[in-house]
Amino acid sequence: MASTGGNARVKGIFQVLKDFKAFIAKGNVMDLAVAVIIGAAFSAIVKSLTDEIIMPVVGALFGGADFSRYFILLDVPEGYEGPMDDYAALQEAGAAMIGYGSFLTAVINFLILAFIVFLLVRYAKKVMAEFEEKEEAAPAGPSEIDLLKEIRDELRAARPDYAPEKGPMG
Secondary structure, three states, X not given: OHHHHHHHHHHHHHHHHHHHHHHHHOHHHHHHHHHHHHHHHHHHHHHHHHHHHHHHHHHHHOOOXXXXXXXXXXXXXXXXXXXXXXXXXXXXXXXXXXXXXXXHHHHHHHHHHHHHHHHHHHHHHHHHXXXXXXXXXXXXXXXXXXXXXXXXXXXXXXXXXOOHHHOOOO
């Protein structure tokens, strides 16, 4: 009896794996996986753009190039001896802080990503609308029935002695 239960479990596991394989092989799942990978790579590009190009310009305009330095210190942990203006050191020490500079950088990252996604969706809608217009504008050819009638008429013209009552071979 124990071997039957174990056999059923093995069959169940194989069925789950088979179902999972069928699920993964679907086009939408593969497209989603590709989109996630591309999105992660694109996010790294946007982060670099924000950190290395945009934020230094914004920081220069507002009096500082490093926005991570902008924070509000709420509480210093006991025994902390480091600098009071070093966000990374205070964060590592466990100080209670509001890091509005880092938050501002994250908001700018989000706005850049959202704008780029907006442009991509806008472009995709425009392209799809053009394809729909081309499909609608394409002249409709004769239907299958019209073609068959045309072939029949051509065959009749080629064999004037054809009489349907005599059968297909005339």
